[in-house]
Structures are given as C-alpha cells and as structure tokens.
Amino acid sequence: AQTVTQSQPEMSVQEAETVTLSCTYDTSESNYYLFWYKQPPSRQMILVIRQEAYKQQNATENRFSVNFQKAAKSFSLKISDSQLGDTAMYFCAFMSTGGTSYGKLTFGQGTILTVHP
Amino acid sequence: NAGVTQTPKFRVLKTGQSMTLLCAQDMNHEYMYWYRQDPGMGLRLIHYSVGEGTTAKGEVPDGYNVSRLKKQNFLLGLESAAPSQTSVYFCASMVRVTQYFGPGTRLLVL
Numbered sequence: 001a002q003t004v005t006q007s008q009p010e011m012s013v014q015e016a017e018t019v020t021l022s023c024t025y026d027t028s029e030s031n032y033y034l035f036w037y038k039q040p041p042s043r044q045m046i047l048v049i050r051q052e053a054y055k056q057q058n059a060t061e062n063r064f065s066v067n068f069q070k071a072a073k074s075f076s077l078k079i080s081d082s083q084l085g086d087t088a089m090y091f092c093a094f095m096s097t098g099g100t101s102y103g104k105l106t107f108g109q110g111t112i113l114t115v116h117p
Numbered sequence: 118n119a120g121v122t123q124t125p126k127f128r129v130l131k132t133g134q135s136m137t138l139l140c141a142q143d144m145n146h147e148y149m150y151w152y153r154q155d156p157g158m159g160l161r162l163i164h165y166s167v168g169e170g171t172t173a174k175g176e177v178p179d180g181y182n183v184s185r186l187k188k189q190n191f192l193l194g195l196e197s198a199a200p201s202q203t204s205v206y207f208c209a210s211m212v213r214v215t216q217y218f219g220p221g222t223r224l225l226v227l
Contacts, residue, residue, distance in 0.1 A: 004159075009157075033214050042220075043205065043220065043221045044218065044220055044221075045160075045207060045209075045218035047215060047216075047217075050214070050215065091159055091160070095214060097214070100173075103148050103150075103165065103167070103211055103214070103216075104150075104162055104165065104175065105150075105152075105160070105162065105216060106162075107159035107160045107161070108159055109157055109158060109159050110157075110159050
C-alpha cells in the first residue's frame with residue numbers, strides 16, 4: 001500500500017515571499033501521479049498542480065511549481081509571491097495508474113499554510 | 118454546469134439512526150468516490166465506483182454502503198450511525214486522473 005507523508009503540520013509566510021511545502025511518499029510502482037490539493041476555509045478541495053511520474057520536467061502552474069525527485073520519492077510544492085488567498089490546508093496526494101488501484105487517491109495528513117500581511 | 122453537488126450540507130444524527138448522503142455530478146464522469154476527512158488524517162477513501170451499477174470498497178468501508186443506480190448519482194448510506202462516523206464527507210468524480218470534489222457534508226453523530 002502507498003503512504004504519503006507531510007511532515008510539516010503548519011507553515012507560515014509573509015505576503016509576497018516564497019514558501020515550500022514538503023511531501024514524501026512510498027510506493028513500489030513505477031507509474032503514478034502526484035497531486036497537490038488546496039482546501040481553503042470554505043472546505044472546497046481545489047486541484048493546484050499535478051505531476052506524472054514518467055515526466056522528468058517539473059510541473060508549473062503560474063505561481064505554483066513542484067520539485068519532483070522520483071528516486072528520493074519526494075514531491076514538494078513551491079508557492080512564489082505568496083498571497084493572502086493562498087491561506088489554506090494543502091494536501092499532497094498519490095494516485096496509482098495500475099490495475100485495481102487506478103483512480104484511488106491516497107492523501108497526506110495536510111499542511112496548514114498561513115500567509116501574513 | 119453545477120459540477121459535483123452533495124446533499125445535505127450538514128446533518129446531526131443520533132446513534133443508531135440511518136441516513137443517506139447524495140452525490141450528483143453533471144459531467145458524465147464514469148468514476149466516482151466517497152471520502153471522509155477527519156482532523157489530522159487527511160482524506161480517506163470509503164467506497165468508489167468505476168461505472169453505473171458497480172461499486173467497490175476503499176480503505177475504510179466498514180459501517181457504510183453505497184449504490185450507483187444512475188451514472189450521475191452516487192449514494193452513501195449509514196445503516197446505524199455511530200459517533201466514530203462523525204466526520205466531513207466528500208464526494209468526487211474523475212476524468213483523466215483528475216478528481217473534482219463536491220463541497221462536502223458535515224455529519225455529527227451524537
């Protein structure tokens with residue numbers, strides 16, 4: 001079974017600065033997807049960014065980018081130019097693409113990010 | 118498009134009562150999922166469906182049943198609610214590995 005670990009329960013950053021959230025995972029599979037989801041106080045789960053394991057290039061979505069280290073099984077999220085609206089819980093998640101595990105998301109425990117003005 | 122909707126938004130139950138949570142999606146997705154979210158534990162998969170008429174168990178299925186009689190609807194049932202089922206429940210549908218979540222249902226079992 002896969003496991004996803006987020007070792008930072010809480011993080012804080014000043015507005016306009018950069019912050020990096022950590023995520024490690026454990027799997028024996030070779031092809032999979034990794035995700036970062038954002039959950040603001042509204043409770044809505046919002047997809048931030050997605051990375052396919054076979055792609056060596058790190059995914060980027062505007063101010064959000066990842067550092068995917070497949071050998072180290074590490075998948076960190078970097079938020080540049082932090083904004084007050086980035087304040088939320090962030091979840092790292094793993095999805096296998098093989099067999100009966102396809103489509104099942106395994107989530108980490110989450111990191112609460114607070115952006116201060 | 119409404120996306121993924123969940124009914125109700127909030128419910129209080131007494132121990133032993135039953136209820137059904139409804140998830141509906143208007144995106145014609147084949148795959149649908151039910152998760153529960155507890156403090157400090159992230160989301161955990163309860164049951165899922167890969168198409169109309171099919172269901173399968175996830176990580177924490179005990180105490181729950183599901184049905185997918187129509188492609189657009191995925192129902193989660195609690196036959197005899199227990200305090201341990203106090204949680205926030207999320208439904209999601211998926212296309213091409215991306216899951217779209219509903220707004221959640223907060224359930225309190227007293």
